[in-house]
Amino acid sequence: MLALDRVGKTYPNGVHALARFSAEIRQGEIVAIIGGSGCGKSTLLRAIAGLDPASSGSVRLDDIAISAPHEKIGIIFQEPRLLPWLSVADNIGFGLSELPADVRRERVAKALARVGLADKAKAWPRELSGGQAQRVAIARALVPQPEVLLLDEPFSALDAFTRRDLQDHLLDLWADTRPTLILVTHDVDEAVVLADRVLVMRPRPGRLFETISINLARPRDRNSELFDHFKRHVLTSLDRSLDRNVLDAHGRSDEGGAMWW
Amino acid sequence: MAMTVDLPATERIEADAQAAQPTRLRRYLRPMLGLLLPVAVALGWEVIVWLGFSNGRLVPPPSKVFATIVELAASGELSRHIVATLSRVVSGFALGVVAGTMLGAISGYWVLARRLLDPTVQALRAIPSIAWVPLFILWLGIFETSKVALIAIGVFFPVYLGVMGAIRSVDRKIVEVGRIFRLSGPAMIRRILLLAVLPAYIVSLRVGLGLGWMFVVAAEFMGASEGLGYLLIDGQQLGKPAQIVAAIVIFAILGKATDWLIEIATAPLLRWQDAFGHHAEAA
Incomplete structure (x- = not known):
């Protein structure tokens, strides 16, 4: 289980990006974090990844405190961030350097086939399309078999068709080993199609506004009425999260809020 | 990307x-x-x-320049001068590259080292390198050591600046990939930083080599008994413009050839690049 306990982040320049964010995320759960810009969702994700540790509160994965990158936590960024001097296969195997070469080769080959890029093993990253490159990034993050996979707006740079394709593909891959997925997004459709729970955040400073459970069986039909219902629910919550006059959705006013306006 | x-x-x-x-x-x-x-x-x-x-007495025609080269080659003079100059450039270049790469990498990677080291290096860089010549002669004598030292100085600065600047400007996003996979400091340098700076590094090597060729002439002007720079001075003093032009032509050929050697030796290392130049060359 991933336990976030009153996670807060104040940057050295004084910007208060995240305040007292608490949540518990079960192993294998898919959680989408959504919110307007500047609501601290990327800050939160980077704190969980151990890239920019929280300045207060704690992130714990099965009772291990996370303050630096951890082998059980993988991350996929908005850009593929492939290493341009490595072939596609070597990029995927980048995190496996401690394994013997034959084991590594086998796992890379399996991952390549799994993301449908077996024929691109020897290609350079520059020869891939945006969607293909992001698939390689997904394979690279999944191949060390993390327990938690963080995704920071992973499909936002892609066109609508590729995005849908990769969303479905991600669910497919998730079903293999069922890691916990935490997905930062600003796409309501994406949040509802993927997540078990949608955490809506509100800005300045970023904090949790409302938690919405998506009780829909998978695979989800994007055209169904229920799907629309959940989308509307998330959209309404998002709108209200940006309204300064609204109390937290839980009915209490947020502590410390008065400090910010 | x-x-x-x-x-x-x-x-x-x-x-x-x-x-x-x-x-x-x-x-x-x-x-x-x-x-x-x-x-x-x-x-x-x-x-x-x-x-x-x-x-054509002051500006010799190509045929005369060519005849001079043939004559020098036939007597074995030419290869003696070329070997002398080439060995000075090679040893000076090697010294300059090693020093420039190490110090450049240290001050590019380590902030404290940069604060400590870089102002001094930048101040030294502002000195026209020829100004060192009298001092080097006093310190190192008039023979090979002072010449090689001067060439090494010329090569050092572009390499130092190139390596430091390139390491400092490596994309943070790529470095973060290394952090996510928990690379240690040396592994980060070996698996990410060095490869990321490779294209800029090769450019700085080529710039350094160009300066090495420039400085070998200066070094050989300060009193040499052999070398292409000696041929230049000798041609001036004895009024043999054809010999001067011949030496210049050979400088050009050697400079181009050594630059080309670096280029082809490093081309396989840069095949991954997605650069404008590559596509323009291919077209």
Whole structure:
């Protein structure tokens, strides 16, 4: 289980990006974090990844405190961030350097086939399309078999068709080993199609506004009425999260809020 | 980085279009185009001297320069001078590259080292390197050591600056990939930083080599008994312009050849690059 306990982040320049964010995320759960810009969702994700540790509160994965990158936590960024001097296969195997070469080769080959890029093993990253490159990034993050996979707006740079394709593909891959997925997004459709729970955040400073459970069986039909219902629910919550006059959705006013306006 | 989906495709189309034409002819003709101007000027001057419009005493015609080169080569003088100059450039270049790379990497990677080291290096860089010559002669004598030291100084600065600047400007996003996979400091340098700076590093090596060739002339002016720079001084003192031009031509050939060596030796290391230049060359 991933336990976030009153996670807060104040940057050295004084910007208060995240305040007292608490949540518990079960192993294998898919959680989408959504919110307007500047609501601290990327800050939160980077704190969980151990890239920019929280300045207060704690992130714990099965009772291990996370303050630096951890082998059980993988991350996929908005850009593929492939290493341009490595072939596609070597990029995927980048995190496996401690394994013997034959084991590594086998796992890379399996991952390549799994993301449908077996024929691109020897290609350079520059020869891939945006969607293909992001698939390689997904394979690279999944191949060390993390327990938690963080995704920071992973499909936002892609066109609508590729995005849908990769969303479905991600669910497919998730079903293999069922890691916990935490997905930062600003796409309501994406949040509802993927997540078990949608955490809506509100800005300045970023904090949790409302938690919405998506009780829909998978695979989800994007055209169904229920799907629309959940989308509307998330959209309404998002709108209200940006309204300064609204109390937290839980009915209490947020502590410390008065400090910010 | 990998977003240029369509570039390989365009390249392929152009390659197809070229295949339809007599490609072999084009491949040989294109570099020839660059030779057109110098060859025309040389031939023009040859004709002018031959026709008697100029006696060609101060500006020798190409045939005379060529004859001088042949003469020097036949007597074995030429190879002696070339070996002398080349060995000075090679040892000075090697020293400069090693020092520049190490110090550049240290001050590029380690902030404290940069604060400590860089102001001094930058101040030294502002000194015209020829100004060191008298001091080097006093310190190191008039023989090889002082010459090699001067060349090494010339090579050091571009390499130092190139390595430091390149390491400092490595994309944070790429470095973060290394952090996510928990690379140690040395592994980060070996698996990410060095490879990321490779293209800029090679450019700085080539700049450094160019300066090495510049400084070898200065070094050989300060009293040498052999070397191409000696040929220049000797030609001036004995009034042999053909010998000066011959030495200049050989400098040009050697400079170009060594630069080309670096280029082809490093080309396989840079095949991954998605650079504008690559596609322009391929087209």
